[in-house]
Amino acid sequence: MRSILPYIITLVFLCISCSNSKNVTQIEISETAGYDRVLEYVNASVSVERELAVEESILLTNVEDGTSILAANINSNLEMYQHKYDIIFPVKIGANQTNTYNVSIVNGEKSKTLKSKTILSEDNLTIDNLSYKATFSTEDDKRGGQVNGIVLKDFNKQLLRRGHIAMHWAPNFSKTSSQYYFNLEDLQAGSKNEIKNDIYSVVKERAGVTDSVPEIRIEGRYEFYADLPYFLFESTMTVEKEVELNLLRNDEMTMDSLFTHLTYTKKDGSIESLNLYSDELDKLEVNHVTDDANWLAFYNLDKGYGFASIRLQYDNTNMDGETSPIHNPYTKITRSSNNGRYWNRVLSDTIQKFPVGSRYYERNAYLVFNVDSTSPEKEIVYYYNCLKNPLKVQVKAGL
Structure with missing residues (x-):
């Protein structure tokens, strides 16, 4: 199956290599059924310390291999002391493996060059x-x-x-x-x-x-x-x-x-x-x-x-x-x-x-x-x- 992951990962590195980021949380993804997953999309709800600016995005960095990918924000719940974002992002993971991702806020202005594959x-x-x-x-x-x-x-x-x-x-x-x-x-x-x-x-x-x-x-x-x-x-x-x-x-x-x-x-x-x-x-x-x-x-x-x-x-x-x-x-x-x-x-x-x-x-x-x-x-x-x-x-x- 053809995958968008290599293209998006490469583009993300080019777009954010000089950006400052701050780690705010982690997401742990586990495959427990014994099937290699060539491509799946993961939904998660993450809390960050403040509301994202228009030019900012949420970045996920794989702790194991250092690869990164941008998440798409599909919903937000913004309150005075809590800022939650529902996100979606693609993953590839082997059977019975666990991957951990650091979650960061990055300047995502240049990431607008990423074109949807749907x-x-x-x-x-x-x-x-x-x-x-x-x-x-x-x-x-x-x-x-x-x-x-x-x-x-x-x-x-x-x-x-x-x-x-x-x-x-x-x-x-x-x-x-x-x-x-x-x-x-x-x-x-x-x-x-x-x-x-x-x-x-x-x-x-x-x-x-x-x-x-x-x-x-x-x-x-x-x-x-x-x-x-x-x-x-x-x-x-x-x-x-x-x-x-x-x-x-x-x-x-x-x-x-x-x-x-x-x-x-x-x-x-x-x-x-x-x-x-x-x-x-x-x-x-x-x-x-x-x-x-x-x-x-x-x-x-x-x-x-x-x-x-x-x-x-x-x-x-x-x-x-x-x-x-x-x-x-x-x-x-x-x-x-x-x-x-x-x-x-x-x-x-x-x-x-x-x-x-x-x-x-x-x-x-x-x-x-x-x-x-x-x-x-x-x-x-x-x-x-x-x-x-x-x-x-x-x-x-x-x-």
Whole structure:
């Protein structure tokens, strides 16, 4: 995997070699799950003795090897006697290793020459990193803004999409009085639609209600990071007024005829692979992919690319701490029009009432991966293990 770390480290040394710095705290990063991490992004909250000036930045220096890197400030909590900054920064760390970073305030004026490796277009509709280019839908974007398509840069710019609708179509639901179902594409005009970017990431947040089912509030959040082959998405559906639905789903990706196979994890931990365009798929009509499967993916065995959903969190707890109503939950793999295929997690597929306070949450990583000829799921398993076992972060203040 190509990494931005060597470039940023070199630039930082050039930018700050003559700057004065003061050590204010330390951050200890530990890998405890036994996996080499080529690139991960770490979030931490650090306290400093004063508010940072506009031209200042937070620098992290590895105690072991002396390399340094700038952190991106993503939030601040400034009080009279305490100044806290939420920061994000990239790390590389070996299996079962611990790295310690000194945290300093430096004159960061020249660091503005560092260019983001996750590029947001001027119209906020395209996000570029080294692995892919993701586009948001342009159908009245003020009302929507879900991922519309993904260009795979390492596979001859192959475009993943669903020709007539957005590729990402979740969460979604349908009222019994309607033949249509609705999602983030259908939020009312004026709903929350915010996008923020820094040198390492782009975050897009959507929230509101739809015209047709105003009883349900939807919240969605995308996170895109430099050099990583995946992006994160989380959503919450909250019932604010009792409503009768005939369909409730999340984690839906719908695509044209771009793949040859499906692979997924079973309850016993084993891995199953099926041909998407043969009778093999019929077995899923009875033996479904479970609603809580660790991951699933479509891949093209001939062209060597794949696209996966790694399920990081899945929680149907309501506002009172009890289980929200579901019916026949499973992961559905669907043969669609024009030979398309899609997956989604069915939460309910029958007519039923959903009381106030019902809530449905998901957090997934959507991964572009290389298909190994002998073990197609090899990269999925690696990223699943890394994402489910995040690095341990400890802030040691008062140094």
